[in-house]
Amino acid sequence: MTQTTQSAGGPDYAALIQSIAQRRDREAFAALFGHFAPRVKAWMLRGGVNPTAAEELAQETMLSVWRKADLFDPARAGASTWIFTIARNLRIDAMRRERHPSDLMPDPSEEPDPPAQADRVIAMSQQEIRIRSALSLLPPEQAEVIHKAFFEDKVHAEIEKELGIPLGTVKSRLRLAMTRLRAALGDLA
């Protein structure tokens, strides 16, 4: 997959987030915005969010990246993973405005943890690269349930109906996919 190689040699997004944390670096923020905001918007659109709200949520996600940059711990999650969890929580918020359920979800960025070790930081950036390549190698039926789970605002019963397969099969395909992803991570998991 060409994008995997691109990411391995591309900008170090984790370092950009840390640069925001350390120096309120607006240039680093602009670079992150350029890369992630259009992807977050794409993810929102796939989840059935209307285009205006998707644009807004992409901006809100990036605003949270700016505000929470000092909570980003590269030893716990890669940059895309961290930004994905922020986007996900904001989408949950948007679906119900009266409270802030994202604060009810354990936020990986907010749990105190021992300080990062250099090898762990490298491991987390490796993790994303390995998962991306493992995803591209999944058998189509396993990739399909993973994609449906992450991209469509659907519960498993709906996936079951849509694919015309029993819920047990959805569950076992997910389990098989997870086994492969875990195996790809090996010692990094």
Next chain:
Amino acid sequence: MIAHHPSEATLAAYAAGTLPEALALVAATHLSHCATCRKTLSTLEATGGALLEDLPPVPLSIDALDRLLGRMDQPAPPPPPILNPELPAPLNRVALGRWWPVGPGVRYRPMQSSGAAWGGLVLAQPGRSLPRHGHAGRELTCVLSCAFADQDGTFAAGDLSEPGDNHDQPPAVIGVQPCLCVIASEGMRLRGLLGFAQRIIGR
């Protein structure tokens, strides 16, 4: 030691943010106890990150970054208040109703949640059974204190029960202390008295 975990399908829905709120709160309660499931969750979240990375970008409006730069120094909104300091996170920020008796030795306290599932706390005395839900959808129960047992084994603090379809034996509280659980279901209605209470309380 945690012995009972949610299915990978449930954790995947949680990671993707599609699990209805009440079910997500029960799953989150288990996750706060369970390092194994936190690890699975982190793999799933990394999967979300990888999928995000590979999405074809959809451009924002031309002035999106400039408009955002103008707002960046506004303070962040405060986190929601802790409403129930006696409960562990994440349940301590959930709005709860009052306790309702729903049968001999069993009380139920609904929690406010949106989406296609409902849930709350159940407190059952030793020897009593927890109410069984209808099986129209997913159902999760996480033990907060003491224990219950059913055909799948014994469930103690942190254990999560995610029964399959062929699950009819009601869970019975074991030991000498009352058992406190958080439950959620997307099934239609609870059976029996709890079902009646749920109907008069509303969601």
